[in-house]
Amino acid sequence: MIIVGGGLAGLRAAIEASALVDTAVISRVHPLRSHTKAAQGGINAALGNAEGGRDDTPDKHAFDTIKGSDFLADQDAAELMTRMAPGCIFEFEHWGCAFSRTEEGKIAQRPFGGAGFPRTCYGADRTGLYLLQTVYEQSVKRNIKEYLEYFVTSLIIDEASCKGVIALNIRTGELVPIAAKATILATGGAAWTYSISTNSMINTGNGMTIAYRAGMPLKDMEFIQFHPTGLYPNGILITEGARGEGGYLVNAKGERFMERYAPKAMELAPRDIVSRSIQKEIDEGRAFENAYVHLDLRHLGKEKIMTRLPGIREICLLFAGLDPIDKPIPIRPAAHYTMGGIDCNLNCETPLRGLYAAGECACVSVHGANRLGGNSLLDCVVFGKVAGDKAAKFAGSLSGGRDEALIQSFLEREQKRVEAFQKGNGSEEPTALRDDVRLILTQKVGMFRSGTDLEEALKQIRKLRDRFSRLRPISVDKVFNLDLIRTFEVEAMLELGEIITASALARKESRGAHVRLDFPQRDDEHFLKHTLTHYTPEGPRLDYSDVKITRYKPEARKY
Numbered sequence: 001m002i003i004v005g006g007g008l009a010g011l012r013a014a015i016e017a018s019a020l021v022d023t024a025v026i027s028r029v030h031p032l033r034s035h036t037k038a039a040q041g042g043i044n045a046a047l048g049n050a051e052g053g054r055d056d057t058p059d060k061h062a063f064d065t066i067k068g069s070d071f072l073a074d075q076d077a078a079e080l081m082t083r084m085a086p087g088c089i090f091e092f093e094h095w096g097c098a099f100s101r102t103e104e105g106k107i108a109q110r111p112f113g114g115a116g117f118p119r120t121c122y123g124a125d126r127t128g129l130y131l132l133q134t135v136y137e138q139s140v141k142r143n144i145k146e147y148l149e150y151f152v153t154s155l156i157i158d159e160a161s162c163k164g165v166i167a168l169n170i171r172t173g174e175l176v177p178i179a180a181k182a183t184i185l186a187t188g189g190a191a192w193t194y195s196i197s198t199n200s201m202i203n204t205g206n207g208m209t210i211a212y213r214a215g216m217p218l219k220d221m222e223f224i225q226f227h228p229t230g231l232y233p234n235g236i237l238i239t240e241g242a243r244g245e246g247g248y249l250v251n252a253k254g255e256r257f258m259e260r261y262a263p264k265a266m267e268l269a270p271r272d273i274v275s276r277s278i279q280k281e282i283d284e285g286r287a288f289e290n291a292y293v294h295l296d297l298r299h300l301g302k303e304k305i306m307t308r309l310p311g312i313r314e315i316c317l318l319f320a321g322l323d324p325i326d327k328p329i330p331i332r333p334a335a336h337y338t339m340g341g342i343d344c345n346l347n348c349e350t351p352l353r354g355l356y357a358a359g360e361c362a363c364v365s366v367h368g369a370n371r372l373g374g375n376s377l378l379d380c381v382v383f384g385k386v387a388g389d390k391a392a393k394f395a396g397s398l399s400g401g402r403d404e405a406l407i408q409s410f411l412e413r414e415q416k417r418v419e420a421f422q423k424g425n426g427s428e429e430p431t432a433l434r435d436d437v438r439l440i441l442t443q444k445v446g447m448f449r450s451g452t453d454l455e456e457a458l459k460q461i462r463k464l465r466d467r468f469s470r471l472r473p474i475s476v477d478k479v480f481n482l483d484l485i486r487t488f489e490v491e492a493m494l495e496l497g498e499i500i501t502a503s504a505l506a507r508k509e510s511r512g513a514h515v516r517l518d519f520p521q522r523d524d525e526h527f528l529k530h531t532l533t534h535y536t537p538e539g540p541r542l543d544y545s546d547v548k549i550t551r552y553k554p555e556a557r558k559y
């Protein structure tokens with residue numbers, strides 16, 4: 001079987017699957033360069049190790065997750081994730097993951113937004129790097145086959161199931177089929193579709209559109225998380241751990257303004273609330289240079305900053321020319337995370353037999369309308385493990401060989417697609433279309449949305465899609481043809497832009513990260529449901545599915 005993606009979800013899946021069947025990981029970059037590496041603050045599990053956190057339980061973690069999601073998470077999925085969390089963390093501990101420790105030698109835990117207890121396990125502010133390094137070592141130990149620097153462009157499917165993928169070997173320029181009995185997509189998120197983003201430029205969501213074009217619905221794509229503290233002006237992430245360690249948010253009048261918006265939780269309210277509060281301070285003229293507020297860490301002292309937040313200090317020194325030990329950090333919200341993704345169930349199965357999804361590209365859904373910090377790395381390790389197990393068992397249950405005719409026909413189809421790009425049909429520059437769609441999403445489909453803006457955005461994105469059909473000829477170079485890869489990515493970003501906007505326009509309520517100025521209330525009667533977008537050549541078709549409620553009746557959120 002194959003796994004597309006060498007990030008945390010993909011490698012965790014590979015470890016599980018390789019115990020049962022021959023497994024290969026396909027990745028466009030070396031696994032250790034996957035975006036997981038950038039994750040800073042930590043990973044949640046109700047271990048009860050921290051002072052003030054002894055009474056924590058998986059149930060309380062589930063409730064915080066569901067409440068944080070503004071009751072759009074599937075409650076059975078949240079319960080499964082939080083129940084499996086402690087076991088998954090101990091697995092990493094036994095594999096040698098370099099978690100920070102309490103004085104008694106237990107895994108240290110810090111407070112994070114929207115959590116009733118300090119339950120975020122961390123390795124200083126480099127948690128993603130340490131987790132990724134750990135799973136990578138385990139994958140090397142198991143001799144898991146790797147196709148590195150292969151860019152997957154589409155799935156091979158017959159009428160009933162997924163049979164593998166077509167990929168571009170980036171080093172040689174050759175398109176190759178990679179057949180498999182089961183395929184897991186673990187291709188990461190799409191928040192780089194916004195121009196102010198904490199994500200790296202490979203987070204274009206192309207894996208989501210690969211599934212979408214093959215007929216898989218994308219779920220809840222209107223819910224884009226804006227992280228409160230992107231470094232001004234470039235958006236590089238300053239971890240929530242900085243507030244978890246006690247950092248304050250302060251406006252140009254010197255006020256700790258979170259008092260106005262979340263008097264109890266203050267800086268540790270869920271991300272949607274803190275981001276909106278910061279943006280309001282900016283919009284209402286209480287920001288520095290009308291553009292940013294301060295994250296002040298100075299009172300934490302040098303020692304705490306150097307030991308708990310060394311990476312943040314380095315980012316500030318390198319990218320803002322300031323030392324947070326002496327100076328406050330200028331920040332503003334930045335697009336950060338895709339709560340939605342490829343529709344899949346608790347077993348990570350998509351509606352297509354043999355196709356599974358895990359990690360940020362998937363939507364099980366545990367994050368609903370707003371993800372809690374520290375729950376995404378957890379989503380990757382829990383559902384990576386589940387996906388690996390289920391997909392491997394499915395692959396192991398199949399007999400029979402490859403359908404060469406089918407594989408050949410998909411390969412030829414993809415070769416024609418590349419040839420069409422390379423022949424060109426006009427003079428449009430793909431990267432110009434990419435920059436435009438990123439700007440439109442930021443300006444019109446951002447934190448505060450309105451029907452008028454969304455309709456305008458949809459119109460403009462459709463124009464860009466039309467212009468995409470008149471591209472200049474794309475490079476025919478063979479080796480590291482980034483021009484060709486960018487073109488695939490731009491196509492995906494335009495498609496996702498349309499999906500995000502159409503979903504946001506149809507959701508006439510405010511919930512979690514999705515705020516409609518023209519529909520400011522949450523409307524459980526009409527919108528306590530998941531949005532599903534389906535591919536049609538004319539644009540996305542929308543329908544809805546029920547949210548699974550187990551024990552927690554939706555209530556108003558107060559922090």
Ligand SMILES: Cc1cc2nc3c(=O)[nH]c(=O)nc-3n(C[C@H](O)[C@H](O)[C@H](O)COP(=O)(O)OP(=O)(O)OC[C@H]3O[C@@H](n4cnc5c(N)ncnc54)[C@H](O)[C@@H]3O)c2cc1C
Pocket residue numbers: 004005006007008009010026027028029030031034035036037038039040041042043044127128150151152153186187188189198199200206207237239336337358359360361373374375376377378380
């Ligand atoms: C700056 C930052 C900090 C964060 N900090 C935290 C945190 O502290 N706690 C937390 O819980 N969450 C955090 N998150 C979120 C979390 O890090 C991500 O959601 C998570 O790491 C995603 O992991 P993944 O395995 O799904 O994808 P990724 O790690 O992004 O991996 C995707 C993989 O897919 C491959 N790929 C993609 N497309 C293709 C293709 N077409 N063909 C072949 N390969 C492909 C890539 O090469 C890569 O290997 C943070 C996010 C950011 C941006």
